Amino acid sequence: MSAPPLPPAVRFVLGLGVLLGFAAAGQALVGALQWPLPGAVVGLALLWAALGLGVVKLAWIEPAADGLLGVLGLLFVPATAGAVQFLGAGAAWGLWLLTLTAALLLGAGAAGLLAGRLLRPGA
Amino acid sequence: MGWLALTLLAFALGVWAQARKRTPLANPTLIATLAVAGALLLSGTPYSSYAEAARPLTSLLAPAVVALAVPLYRHRALLARQWRALVLGGAAGTGVALAVNALLARALHLSPDATRALQTAPATSPVALQLAPLTHAPPALAATLAVLSGLLGALLLPPVLTRLGVRHPLARGLAIGAVAHGIGTARAREEGEQTGAAASLGMGLAALLVTAVVGLLALGHR
Numbered sequence: 001m002s003a004p005p006l007p008p009a010v011r012f013v014l015g016l017g018v019l020l021g022f023a024a025a026g027q028a029l030v031g032a033l034q035w036p037l038p039g040a041v042v043g044l045a046l047l048w049a050a051l052g053l054g055v056v057k058l059a060w061i062e063p064a065a066d067g068l069l070g071v072l073g074l075l076f077v078p079a080t081a082g083a084v085q086f087l088g089a090g091a092a093w094g095l096w097l098l099t100l101t102a103a104l105l106l107g108a109g110a111a112g113l114l115a116g117r118l119l120r121p122g123a
Numbered sequence: 124m125g126w127l128a129l130t131l132l133a134f135a136l137g138v139w140a141q142a143r144k145r146t147p148l149a150n151p152t153l154i155a156t157l158a159v160a161g162a163l164l165l166s167g168t169p170y171s172s173y174a175e176a177a178r179p180l181t182s183l184l185a186p187a188v189v190a191l192a193v194p195l196y197r198h199r200a201l202l203a204r205q206w207r208a209l210v211l212g213g214a215a216g217t218g219v220a221l222a223v224n225a226l227l228a229r230a231l232h233l234s235p236d237a238t239r240a241l242q243t244a245p246a247t248s249p250v251a252l253q254l255a256p257l258t259h260a261p262p263a264l265a266a267t268l269a270v271l272s273g274l275l276g277a278l279l280l281p282p283v284l285t286r287l288g289v290r291h292p293l294a295r296g297l298a299i300g301a302v303a304h305g306i307g308t309a310r311a312r313e314e315g316e317q318t319g320a321a322a323s324l325g326m327g328l329a330a331l332l333v334t335a336v337v338g339l340l341a342l343g344h345r
Contacts, residue, residue, distance in 0.1 A: 005175060012228075015186050019186035026189070036341035038253030040188035041334045047192035058196065065190035068183060072305055073152035073183050073236045074134045078177035080270050081130075081153065081159040082170050082263025086236075095231050097275070100244055100268060101221035104276050105283060111216020111325070112289035112298035118208035119291055 008063060015064025018056060022047045126159075126168075126176040133158035147277035147310055150247075152270055170263075183267025184249045191247070191330060194323035194324035201293075201320055209297055209324055216301035217329040220245040221336060242266035246270040247302055247304035254334060257341045267303070276303020277310035292317040 006014065026043030029035070035042070050056040068075075089096075136158075137151030163173055174181075195202075202209055221242070228238040239260035251269040255262040280299050289295055292315055299307040300322030308326050312319030325334035 015135050016186060019170075022189045023185040027185075035338065036257050037334055037338045038252050038257070040159055040185040040252070041330060043185070043189040044192045044195075047189050048195050051192060052199070058193070061190070061193065064186075065193040067195065068187040068190045069193070071134070072187055072247075072249065073140060073150070073342045074155065075180055075187055076252060076266050076270070077130050077134060077152060077155045077159060078174055079252050079263055079266035080156040080248070081163065081173065081177075082261075083267040084160045084192070085154070085170055085193065085261070086264055089234070089237070092237065094235065095175075095233060096237050096241065097271065099224055099231065099233065099241055100228040100250065100272050101275055101279070102227055103220040103241075103245065104272060106223050107216045107218075107220025107302040108276065108280050108284065108298040109287055109289075110219040111212045111301045112235040112284050112287060112294045114215045114292035115208040115212025115297045116289050116291050119293060120205060120208070120209060 012063045012067060015061040018061050019064055126173050127179065129162060130155055130159055130177055130180065147274055147306060150274060150306060153274060175219045184252065188249045188253060191327050195327040196318045198324050202324060205293060210328065212297050213325045213328040214332055216298055217332045220302045221333065236261050236264055240268050243333055243337065244268045245302045246330050250330040250334065254337050257337050273303045273306030273315050276307040280307065293321040296321030297325040301329050304329060
């Protein structure tokens with residue numbers, strides 16, 4: 001006796017509710033323990049654990065998670081638009097980008113070379 | 124309402140442009156940011172009133188960060204099989220990027236704001252934003268530098284990794300995800316499914332690692 005599947009819109013609401021619930025749980029946990037961590041990242045770890053333990057089913061949250069991650073780039077536009085406040089930094093932007101680029105190249109180089117060495121063959 | 128509409132429409136326009144021009148510079152976040160920033164400057168609107176108007180979007184960031192657990196869980200079989208390469212490689216990449224950002228910022232005598240904002244650039248923008256209160260970085264700068272890290276990574280890393288002789292799709296994807304998060308992951312997906320999966324894992328692991336490092340540093344400063 002399997003219940004009929006929920007309509008897509010309801011599955012989206014269910015998933016969003018679960019995601020918001022884990023964000024709130026993460027927030028409550030860091031508040032209670034006074035951990036210097038953002039609640040949402042702790043919620044990420046909690047959800048990953050809950051999925052692994054089978055407490056939360058992937059199917060419940062898939063539509064909402066894929067929907068949010070699909071437009072993730074939209075959600076922080078309000079923050080990045082705040083870069084207008086830093087236009088006055090002018091030439092310093094060149095140094096910021098130089099630092100960023102050096103970190104990218106050295107970091108990715110280290111990750112790629114080490115991972116390539118540690119990969120198990122045949123997989 | 125108008126500002127929210129402009130943000131959504133500019134992002135949709137960016138998605139349309141991205142489907143047409145296959146370059147990381149045709150990026151929806153970049154295009155929407157430029158459109159909003161241009162409109163703010165032209166109309167002389169203070170940023171704070173825009174941030175207020177756009178709050179409905181910002182409030183979806185926390186559940187979106189939680190949703191990053193889904194790609195991590197989806198690729199759990201790959202992670203279980205290749206955990207040494209993926210976890211150690213990813214930690215090395217993100218760790219080196221964190222260290223280079225910190226040391227170079229100090230060596231170049233960058234402003235305190237920029238130094239703090241660069242600290243979280245290897246993590247995906249929403250995570251960098253969530254970390255801003257802990258690093259005392261201006262959130263806008265932390266988010267913007269994280270986006271630029273993704274953009275530059277998507278542009279530069281594929282040819283650089285080829286030159287370094289990193290050919291395995293998993294190693295390439297991981298390297299891109301570990302420092303260039305979302306935008307890099309989108310670019311890595313173009314190389315193939317394995318590359319994209321490894322990039323998703325690299326992005327998720329980087330989010331956790333950067334958070335842990337920032338948390339430990341914050342504890343140390345208490």
